Amino acid sequence: DQQVKQNSPSLSVQEGRISILNCDYTNSMFDYFLWYKKYPAEGPTFLISISSIKDKNEDGRFTVFLNKSAKHLSLHIVPSQPGDSAVYFCAASALRGSEKLVFGKGTKLTVNP
Amino acid sequence: DAGVIQSPRHEVTEMGQEVTLRCKPISGHNSLFWYRQTMMRGLELLIYFNNNVPIDDSGMPEDRFSAKMPNASFSTLKIQPSEPRDSAVYFCASSFRGQGIYGYTFGSGTRLTVV
Numbered sequence: 001d002q003q004v005k006q007n008s009p010s011l012s013v014q015e016g017r018i019s020i021l022n023c024d025y026t027n028s029m030f031d032y033f034l035w036y037k038k039y040p041a042e043g044p045t046f047l048i049s050i051s052s053i054k055d056k057n058e059d060g061r062f063t064v065f066l067n068k069s070a071k072h073l074s075l076h077i078v079p080s081q082p083g084d085s086a087v088y089f090c091a092a093s094a095l096r097g098s099e100k101l102v103f104g105k106g107t108k109l110t111v112n113p
Numbered sequence: 114d115a116g117v118i119q120s121p122r123h124e125v126t127e128m129g130q131e132v133t134l135r136c137k138p139i140s141g142h143n144s145l146f147w148y149r150q151t152m153m154r155g156l157e158l159l160i161y162f163n164n165n166v167p168i169d170d171s172g173m174p175e176d177r178f179s180a181k182m183p184n185a186s187f188s189t190l191k192i193q194p195s196e197p198r199d200s201a202v203y204f205c206a207s208s209f210r211g212q213g214i215y216g217y218t219f220g221s222g223t224r225l226t227v228v
Contacts, residue, residue, distance in 0.1 A: 002155075043117070043204055043219025044156070089156060099144050099208060100169060101217070105155030
C-alpha cells in the first residue's frame with residue numbers, strides 16, 4: 001500500500017504559467033515532507049521541504065503548501081520554465097531528521113515553450 | 114567531490130544469473146541507502162546502513178536480494194538468481210546523519226534489465 005500518493009502520472013503546462021503538483025499521504029506519523037526533482041539518467045535531487053509545523057514554505061519560484069487535516073501537500077512552480085521539465089517526487093519521513101524517506105511514484109512535468 | 118558513484122550504469126543479464134551492483138558513497142557520509150525505481154511502485158527503499166551496519170532491511174523483496182557494506186567507502190547490492198521482474202533502476206544514496214534529510218545525495222543509478 002502506498003503511503004505517499006501522487007495520483008497524476010503526468011502534467012503539461014505552458015511556459016510562464018503555474019504548475020501545481022499534488023501529493024497525498026496516509027501515515028499520520030509523517031511530519032516532514034520533501035520534493036525531489038529528477039532528470040532522465042540522473043538521480044533525484046532535493047528541491048524543497050516543509051515541516052509539519054508550517055503550512056507553507058517558499059524558495060524562489062517554488063512554494064510547497066501543506067494541509068495536515070487533509071493529509072495533502074502541493075508544489076507550486078511560478079512561473080514555469082522549460083528547464084523545469086522533469087519528474088517530481090514527493091517524499092515523507094516520520095520523526096524530523098529521520099533518514100528513512102518514503103517516496104511517491106512521481107509526476108512527470110512537461111513545460112512547453 | 115565526485116558525488117555518489119554507482120557502477121555499472123547499465124546491466125543486461127539473463128534470468129538466473131547473479132548480478133552485483135556497486136556504490137561508492139560521498140566521503141564522510143555515514144549513512145547509505147539502496148532504492149529501487151519502477152513504474153508500478155515508484156522509488157522504494159530496499160535497505161539502509163548507518164556506520165556500515167544495516168539498520169532497516171524491511172524493503173528487501175526476498176532472499177534473492179542481499180546487501181553488504183564492508184567499509185565506509187563501498188557497498189554492494191546482489192541479486193542471485195536474477196528474475197525479469199527485478200528489472201528496474203537501482204539508486205544508491207548517502208548522507209551524513211547529522212545533516213538529516215538535507216544531506217541525501219543520490220547517485221545516477223544502475224539500470225538493470227533481466228531477460
